Each structure stands twice: as structure tokens, then as C-alpha cells.
Amino acid sequence: MKPRSPKKTKSSNQPKTKVKEESLLPFQPLPLLFPIPPLSNRKRKSLFLFLNILILLQCSSIQQKDKEVYHNHFENTEKEVHSKLEELQKSGIKSLSYMYLLGDGKIHVGNLGETDKNKIQRFKIGSITKLFTGISLLQLQDQGKLKLDDPVSKYLPEIAEMQTRETNLSEISIRDILTHQSGLPSDFASGFFLSPEVTDKEILDSFHSLSKQLSRTERNPPRKVHSYSNFGFGLLGIVIERASGFGIDEYFQKEIFAKAGMKHSTLLELKEGSELVSGYSGLFWKTKTKRQIIRDLTAGSLSTTGEDMGLFMKALFQSKKGEGLLSKSSFVEFHHIQKGPSSNFQMKMGLPLILQEKVVEGKSIWIAGHSGSLPPYFADLVYDPETETASFIAGNTAGFATANIQPTNQTIMDIIYEYKTGGSLESPPLVERKEQNQLDGYYGMYASPYGVHEVKNGKPPQVDIMGINFDLVEKENRFGTNLYLFFGLIPIKDKTIDSFRLEFEPWEENKVFTLYSSSLTKGSIGFAFRFEPDHKLPDSSYFTTYQTKDPVSIIPRLELKKDKRGFLLVTIHYSLGGLGYSSTLPCQMESATNLRILGYGRNLAEKIELKKVDGKPRLLYSGIEFSTEPI
Incomplete structure (x- = not known):
């Protein structure tokens, strides 16, 4: 299905997308609930799954083109953007919603695939919800009702009931939770998903039970590592309620949705005038799924439309003038690189944006954004606060095509940025190393968020990642990777594999290694921690x-x-x-x-x-x- 046709104007070159004129807007005009899951543990699929995960976490860059191709050339830009979107939808996504901003104050939106023209349909956006949670807390700080560096216990005294492995742990601040370095559990799985038949009242009751779960959980020291926490962001919703005096849904409706003009967005399930688009899953044959309802509302429950996301972004950009969702100072703070644990090396976070460094003609540009996954829904938002350009895509189908959403959105952002500025977003070069990384003392077993790995001595040495043995070869004073299949007879030539770099280094008396590339920030997928098996076993x-x-x-x-x-x-x-x-x-x-x-x-x-x-x-x-x- 083609994008929705725009309203007719006198111009003969009509864009295919719907363009919302600025005069119609209330303001004038920047780690994933869940990671995309592997589909099987079978070794014959391991290589595909490993590459799939890494591709999702990388920024795809477009091939080098002359600046004149897109710069100030609307027709070429629109044609290329639509081509990327149509290719994505046809790859196996039943319904897709998109929005992009070219930096001129107009919102370009549309839907592809199976859509009902007679209904306004919302898509779940998963962890992009966390941006709305961060904005709410900054609003409350603007109003003097809290401070981000307050101990969270000031609003959640129940946190003192948590179990700890160590004594005299320091307090957890609101900022610690916003930047995923609180030491709180990643998830509290008991009761996370709710029955598809629950009412909105029952959802809110379950959400309010979160603080009662604290005595059943254990926390680690804050500010030691980044550890993505949906549980923490659910608790931040209760902080918002207690600091503001409003229920969480009422707060979002009043302080964000209404101010931005978003008429079809909700944290809950029911919303007059719109409905949630059906979700599907399947690798080859798509099956309709039951709706996924979660307890941790402010971690990933929000559903919205492409048009509402455009209104949200315009209202956020208007904050630069002190007229939008945030004060000028809070807008800057929202995008400011926050101090993080040394264990994450080069990973950068805002509040709680993911900030990615790009280089344009030798100058660093920080692109902001967040992805969100509440399968079968997946969404991605990326934007530049300086040029007020943005791209957003949401899909409703879990399967192979889901892996293409984030790279496609990054590619569209590259095109949009070139249209606006004439510049090309490039990945920064790897940080120079003066001496070759050594493996002595680093052979052995490692644990990471992706399972168990083994670094093996040999000629050449190897690293086992998800059941695949990669040869380690010295490159740029680090280690690169080579891969051979069929008993080491056939080399695999792949740009993604060729771009990998591994560094082995000490951290807090531990030995760790990180896997990254020029377009995959060091530390953004965690690090592998060396351990010595003690072989103690239970009955x-x-x-x-x-x-x-x-x-x-x-x-x-x-x-x-x-x-x-x-x-x-x-x-x-x-x-x-x-x-x-x-x-x-x-x-x-x-x-x-x-x-x-x-x-x-x-x-x-x-x-x-x-x-x-x-x-x-x-x-x-x-x-x-x-x-x-x-x-």
C-alpha cells in the first residue's frame, strides 16, 4: 500500500507523504524494551543470529554520494526515503508507520502495508517510552518538585527494604536510574506481562504494586556498570506520581500529550478515537498475536502514531526557545552526555537518550535517539537536535524483517541530514592505540550478556562467540577477526566481520574484553568478564x-x-x-x-x-x- 496522499496544493510537484503545515500545530519549530531475541540456539543458526544482533546495534551508513544528490533536493530525498521504507515493509512487516522531519517545521508521515483507512491505528513503541519518562522528570525538576540528583529513597522509601550483597551501599539517585547505572535488577520477571484481557484499572493496580516488590529483590552497587533496567524505569513512574500528585497516565496526558497536541497516544490500552494495530509474528508465515500488556508502564508501554511522534518532536525542539515541553536548560541537560561507569568505555548516554558520535567534515556531531521493542512491535527514533531533523519507524511484525528497522531508520536519517546540511554523517575513526594489545594472561572463559565465550591459545588464537570460532589477528594494535567455515577451508568475507575489533584490558582487578567496530561504539553491547570455573555443583x-x-x-x-x-x-x-x-x-x-x-x-x-x-x-x-x- 502506498503512503497516504497529502492534501492538494497549487504546487505541481506534490510529496507523497502527508505534510502537516506549521500553522496547524500548537507550537512553532533532537542497550530496547527488549533486545531483539535470537530465534534458536541451534549452532547452524548461530552465525546468522550473531550478525543479526550486531547489525541491529550498529548504525548503517549510506554509500558515499555527492552532496548535490540530496542537499536541498526534495524530490530526490523523498523518492529515496520512500524507496527505503517500501523495501523495509515488503521484507516481511505487515504494517509500518513512519515519520520524518526535514528541519523545515513540516511533519511527513505515512503508513505502509495492511492499514485500515477508516481507523487511526497506534503502534507500541517499547522503550522509546523512556524518553517521555525522562522528560517528565526534567519537567518536575523545572517546577522545583524534585532534583535528578535526589536519592530515589526520598520518593520511594520502600527501596530501603531491598536485599544487598554488600553492606553500606551508597544511595541510588534518580539520575542513576535514568542512565541505567543504578544497580537495580534489569527486570522483575514475576508479573511483568499481564493477561491480554485485563482492564486499564487492573493495569494501573499492577503498576502500583511495583514498589511492594522491592523487598523481594536485590540490588548491586550503583555507578559501577551500565545495566539496562526496565524495573528501574517502572519505579520512576511511581516517583513521577508521588512528586507531581497526578496519576501516571493523567500526568503524561496533561503535561506531554496535550502540550504537544498528541491526540492518539496513551500509556494504557484504551484510547477514544484510535486503536492498537494488530501484531503478528512468524519467520515465514505470519500469525496474529495476542496483545502484549506490561506492568512497567513507564519503561515501555506507550502506543502512538507517526503523526503524534512528529508533534512530539516539534514540541521537544520548541523547548530550545523555552516554549515547548522543557525549559531551555532542561533541553540542554536532556541531550548532555552524562557521566558513566568506566566499564562502558565509550558508550554515551543522555537522560536517557543514546548519544552517538558522527563526524561531518572533521567536526563531531552527536545524534540522539532510542529504539524500542515490545514484540511483536518494534520502533526506532533518531534525530539531530541542532538541525531539528528526525526519522521514526514503527512496525508490528516479529520476524526476520524486524532486524532491518533500525538500520533502515539510520540510513534515512543519513539521507535527511544530507538534505538539510549538505554534509555526510560518517562514523568516527577508531581511537588510536600506540601498542599492540596482548593476550598473555587473557586466555580462558568469559561471561557477557551474550553468554559464555572462550579465548583459546593457538596459531592463530581464537575467540568463541555464540558457538562460532573466530580467528584473532593483529590489526591496528588491536585484534581483528577472521572466520573460516567448512573445517577452516573457506574464508568468509563480510564487511561486518572485517570491521570487528577486540580489546583485552584490565578493569577493577578483572580481565575483560570488548567487541566493537568503527560504527559500533566500544562498550555499547557490554563487555565480557573473565571467570575461573570453580566446578562446585549442587545436588x-x-x-x-x-x-x-x-x-x-x-x-x-x-x-x-x-x-x-x-x-x-x-x-x-x-x-x-x-x-x-x-x-x-x-x-x-x-x-x-x-x-x-x-x-x-x-x-x-x-x-x-x-x-x-x-x-x-x-x-x-x-x-x-x-x-x-x-x-
Whole structure:
């Protein structure tokens, strides 16, 4: 289906998208609820999955073109943008909504695929919701009702009830949670997904129960590592309520949606005048899924339209004049690079924007944005606050094509930026290293958010990533990667693999390595932490598969097993929007009744409790009790 036709004007060269004229607007005019899941653990798919994850996290750049191709050339720009969008939709996405801003105050929007012209349909945008949460907190700071550097306990005294592994932990600030360095759990899985039949009132009741869960959870020291936390952002919604005196949905409606003119956006499910577009999942055949409803509203529940996102961005840009959603100073603070843990090296965050460095004619440009995933929905927003250019895409289908949304959106942003400025957004060169990185002392086992890895001595040395052995070769005083298949006979020539760089270095008396490239910021996908297996194991009866009785649980089952090398592994199975994926992570015995997942980052360093009921083993993880039989 073609984009919606615009209103007719006297011009003979009509754009295909709908253009909202500035006079019609109230203002005049910058880590993912979830990461895209692997689809299987089978080794024959490992390479595809590994590349798929990395492609999602990278910024795709367009091929070099003469500046005259797009600069001030609306027809060429529009044609190329539409071509990219149509190619994306036809790759396997049932319905797609888009919005882009060319820096001239006009909103270009449209829908592709299966759309109902008689209905206004919303798309879930997942973790892009977190930007609205950050803006709400900055608004409250502007009003003198809180400060971002306040301890969160000032508004959530229940946080003192949390369990800790260490004594005398420092306070967690609101800013710590906004920048994902709070030490709070990544997720509290028990009750995260709600039944598709719940009412809005029941959703709010569940959201308000979040603070009651704090006594059942454990926290780590703040400001040590970035660890993406949906749980923390859910708690920030309660902070907003208590500081403002408004219910969370009422606050968003009054202080953001109404001020921006957004008529079809909501944190909840029901919204007069619009409805949520149906979601689909499937690799080859698409099946309609039940709607995914979450408890942690301010982490990723918002649904909206392309047009509303355009209005949101215009209202945000208007803050530069002190007339939009934020004061001038808060707009600057929103986009300011926040201080982060040293363990993340080059990863940069705003409040809570992801800030990515680009280079235009030797000058650094910081592009802002965030992606969001609440399968089967996926969305991506990227923008430049200086030129007031932006691109947004949302889709409703979980499958292979989902991996193309973020790279396509980045490519469109490159085109838009060139149209506006004549400049080309390029990835900055890698930071120079004066001495060759060495591997002595770094061979062994590592844990990261992507599982277990092994760095192996040999000629050449190798690193095992998701079951694939990459040769390590010296490049630019670092290590690059080569890949050979079919018993080492056939080299794989791939630009993504060729661009990888690995660095091995000490961090806080630990040994770590990071994987990155010129377009994948060092630390943006975490780091791998070296561990020494101690080979302590629980009673053999615990080595089995466990499940929960909750039919909508985000984690339907766990597996505890012994690695062939003799150490403990836990496989956590997730169910998201009609698709499932799993993550296998190393553990160690912390006591006779507790296991500890190893590593630093999302869902790492968390506790698993062992117990027996009527002689049968059970596991307690993230608030869920798992049994060998349905409980």
C-alpha cells in the first residue's frame, strides 16, 4: 500500500507523504524494551543470529554520494526515503508507520502495508517510552518538585527494604536510574506481562504494586556498570506520581500529550478515537498475536502514531526557545552526555537518550535517539537536535524483517541530514592505540550478556562467540577477526566481520574484553568478564528443566545443567510476542542454597535460589518460583 496522499496544493510537484503545515500545530519549530531475541540456539543458526544482533546495534551508513544528490533536493530525498521504507515493509512487516522531519517545521508521515483507512491505528513503541519518562522528570525538576540528583529513597522509601550483597551501599539517585547505572535488577520477571484481557484499572493496580516488590529483590552497587533496567524505569513512574500528585497516565496526558497536541497516544490500552494495530509474528508465515500488556508502564508501554511522534518532536525542539515541553536548560541537560561507569568505555548516554558520535567534515556531531521493542512491535527514533531533523519507524511484525528497522531508520536519517546540511554523517575513526594489545594472561572463559565465550591459545588464537570460532589477528594494535567455515577451508568475507575489533584490558582487578567496530561504539553491547570455573555443583537432582504455571510469563522455563567442561550453566527461556529465545549463562555456587549468575550487565550478577518442596527441586528466580512440574 502506498503512503497516504497529502492534501492538494497549487504546487505541481506534490510529496507523497502527508505534510502537516506549521500553522496547524500548537507550537512553532533532537542497550530496547527488549533486545531483539535470537530465534534458536541451534549452532547452524548461530552465525546468522550473531550478525543479526550486531547489525541491529550498529548504525548503517549510506554509500558515499555527492552532496548535490540530496542537499536541498526534495524530490530526490523523498523518492529515496520512500524507496527505503517500501523495501523495509515488503521484507516481511505487515504494517509500518513512519515519520520524518526535514528541519523545515513540516511533519511527513505515512503508513505502509495492511492499514485500515477508516481507523487511526497506534503502534507500541517499547522503550522509546523512556524518553517521555525522562522528560517528565526534567519537567518536575523545572517546577522545583524534585532534583535528578535526589536519592530515589526520598520518593520511594520502600527501596530501603531491598536485599544487598554488600553492606553500606551508597544511595541510588534518580539520575542513576535514568542512565541505567543504578544497580537495580534489569527486570522483575514475576508479573511483568499481564493477561491480554485485563482492564486499564487492573493495569494501573499492577503498576502500583511495583514498589511492594522491592523487598523481594536485590540490588548491586550503583555507578559501577551500565545495566539496562526496565524495573528501574517502572519505579520512576511511581516517583513521577508521588512528586507531581497526578496519576501516571493523567500526568503524561496533561503535561506531554496535550502540550504537544498528541491526540492518539496513551500509556494504557484504551484510547477514544484510535486503536492498537494488530501484531503478528512468524519467520515465514505470519500469525496474529495476542496483545502484549506490561506492568512497567513507564519503561515501555506507550502506543502512538507517526503523526503524534512528529508533534512530539516539534514540541521537544520548541523547548530550545523555552516554549515547548522543557525549559531551555532542561533541553540542554536532556541531550548532555552524562557521566558513566568506566566499564562502558565509550558508550554515551543522555537522560536517557543514546548519544552517538558522527563526524561531518572533521567536526563531531552527536545524534540522539532510542529504539524500542515490545514484540511483536518494534520502533526506532533518531534525530539531530541542532538541525531539528528526525526519522521514526514503527512496525508490528516479529520476524526476520524486524532486524532491518533500525538500520533502515539510520540510513534515512543519513539521507535527511544530507538534505538539510549538505554534509555526510560518517562514523568516527577508531581511537588510536600506540601498542599492540596482548593476550598473555587473557586466555580462558568469559561471561557477557551474550553468554559464555572462550579465548583459546593457538596459531592463530581464537575467540568463541555464540558457538562460532573466530580467528584473532593483529590489526591496528588491536585484534581483528577472521572466520573460516567448512573445517577452516573457506574464508568468509563480510564487511561486518572485517570491521570487528577486540580489546583485552584490565578493569577493577578483572580481565575483560570488548567487541566493537568503527560504527559500533566500544562498550555499547557490554563487555565480557573473565571467570575461573570453580566446578562446585549442587545436588545432581537440580540438573533438570523447570517451568512456571503462569501462562503469560516472560520466562516460561529455566534449565540448570553442567557444562561439558564441568561448570554450572543456566538457560533462561523467554517468550515474547509469539516468538521465543533463550540465553545460556554461567553460574557459580554462592552458598548451599544460592547460585550467582556471573558477569556484569543486563540480567547478569543476579541470584537464583535453590530449594526443595516435598523432596522435589525448585528454583526461585526474578520473583518466579519454577518447578519440575507446573506448580
